[in-house]
Amino acid sequence: xxxEVPVAPGESADIETSTEISGGVxxxxxxxxxxxxxxxxxxxxxxxxxxSETALQNARDVYTRRGEGVSVWVVPSREVRxxxxxxxVDYVEANEKVYRMATxxxxxxxxxxx
Amino acid sequence: MxxxxxxxxxxxxxxxxxPTDWMPDAYRKTLIRQIAQHAHSEVIGMQPExxxxxxxxxxxxxxxxxxxxxxxxxxxxxxxxAAETLGVTRNELQELLHQGKHKYSSIFNYPTxxxxxxxxxxxxxxxxxITNQVxxxxxxYGPYARGMVRICKEESFHQRQGYELxxxxxxxxxxxxxLAQDALDRWWWPSLMMFGxxxxxxxxxxxxxxxxxxxxxxxxxxxxxxxxxxPQADYLGLRxxxxxxxxxxxxxxxxxxxxxxxxxxxxxxxDGPMNRERLAHKVDAxxxxxxxxxxxxxxxxxxxxxxxx
Numbered sequence: 393x394x395x396e397v398p399v400a401p402g403e404s405a406d407i408e409t410s411t412e413i414s415g416g417v418x419x420x421x422x423x424x425x426x427x428x429x430x431x432x433x434x435x436x437x438x439x440x441x442x443x444s445e446t447a448l449q450n451a452r453d454v455y456t457r458r459g460e461g462v463s464v465w466v467v468p469s470r471e472v473r474x475x476x477x478x479x480x481v482d483y484v485e486a487n488e489k490v491y492r493m494a495t496x497x498x499x500x501x502x503x504x505x506x
Numbered sequence: 507m508x509x510x511x512x513x514x515x516x517x518x519x520x521x522x523x524x525p526t527d528w529m530p531d532a533y534r535k536t537l538i539r540q541i542a543q544h545a546h547s548e549v550i551g552m553q554p555e556x557x558x559x560x561x562x563x564x565x566x567x568x569x570x571x572x573x574x575x576x577x578x579x580x581x582x583x584x585x586x587x588a589a590e591t592l593g594v595t596r597n598e599l600q601e602l603l604h605q606g607k608h609k610y611s612s613i614f615n616y617p618t619x620x621x622x623x624x625x626x627x628x629x630x631x632x633x634x635x636i637t638n639q640v641x642x643x644x645x646x647y648g649p650y651a652r653g654m655v656r657i658c659k660e661e662s663f664h665q666r667q668g669y670e671l672x673x674x675x676x677x678x679x680x681x682x683x684x685l686a687q688d689a690l691d692r693w694w695w696p697s698l699m700m701f702g703x704x705x706x707x708x709x710x711x712x713x714x715x716x717x718x719x720x721x722x723x724x725x726x727x728x729x730x731x732x733x734x735x736x737p738q739a740d741y742l743g744l745r746x747x748x749x750x751x752x753x754x755x756x757x758x759x760x761x762x763x764x765x766x767x768x769x770x771x772x773x774x775x776x777d778g779p780m781n782r783e784r785l786a787h788k789v790d791a792x793x794x795x796x797x798x799x800x801x802x803x804x805x806x807x808x809x810x811x812x813x814x815x
Binding site for chain 2 (some may be wrong): 396397398399400401403405406407408409410411412415416417418420437438439442443446448454458474475476
């Protein structure tokens with residue numbers, strides 16, 4: 393596999409994933425890009441930057457080098473609130489309320505498109 | 507349904523696993539390892555090409571090369587972001603690379619000795635990378651697969667500019683064509699090595715396939731790459747340095763010779779031509795940039811303090 397380094401005989405496949413860091417760490421930002429006029433901003437990825445101004449500049453350089461967007465938002469990642477995975481089950485259950493779906497109502501053909 | 511069964515049923519249904527989903531510990535670890543190595547490779551991969559920016563023969567080629575090296579930095583950033591969704595931090599992964607505890611692709615431990623190497627790296631190294639990364643766009647982990655889609659679009663530019671550079675060179679003087687042949691002679695085997703050990707020797711393949719992290723085996727990807735590349739070499743009028751290379755009518759594929767596996771493992775273990783230099787350069791660049799990172803953070807804190815006051 394191209395960029396996966398094979399495990400040499402006698403070496404361990406496990407790698408360390410944490411270590412001491414010296415110096416300050418730039419906070420993380422979520423990046424949203426509007427691809428063209430008329431469509432919503434869509435989450436495209438994240439990046440690190442010291443402040444919102446630099447985050448915007450970095451977002452332009454990292455995510456829109458080839459005209460991918462006409463507008464960019466950056467939002468501090470720590471401000472994003474999300475459902476826990478278990479809460480997502482409620483969404484699935486909501487799909488059981490079929491009476492909310494237009495297609496569950498039978499309309500005679502004679503009345504035409506509705 | 508147990509969490510394990512639910513996880514595997516999502517994977518089997520060709521759905522994606524997302525960061526907040528439950529996932530087996532070993533799946534998380536395998537992905538962190540693979541994505542971190544991939545990210546490190548992109549970042550270290552800037553060095554062999556950056557080496558030629560100041561010596562590119564025309565302004566046009568210099569601009570292309572700078573755009574390509576900038577893309578590699580971007581690819582590294584997309585990938586570190588994908589790794590961070592798994593609960594590790596970019597700073598730690600980088601630090602572990604600097605400490606020599608993480609590896610990156612061996613291909614970047616070979617030197618770029620002449621200008622034709624820049625074309626050849628685009629053609630073969632990025633070509634091999636595309637073969638692999640197209641497969642990874644279908645990987646079961648959402649953030650990794652999405653990053654790959656972006657990367658593949660950009661890799662296409664990388665490969666095409668490289669091949670076009672070689673077309674121009676091969677249409678030039680005998681001396682220019684000899685440069686191209688020399689580059690192919692040196693890069694052919696390391697490019698085939700990029701696909702890793704034979705399937706029979708590859709320790710992780712089976713589990714990675716079941717998890718749909720990996721979709722095609724090393725040997726199959728390598729065959730795909732050889733079949734695609736031979737006609738491209740023919741068009742350039744260059745000779746692939748493998749006496750065992752021939753079309754096999756019965757298989758419908760090219761047969762090719764055996765990789766020098768001693769060299770392969772030596773480079774993996776750290777004894778390639780450029781291993782020490784690449785890492786030393788990376789650590790130097792990081793340390794030299796420390797004052798910029800600190801100043802930017804101090805400035806941001808000062809301004810945040812002012813607006814709060």
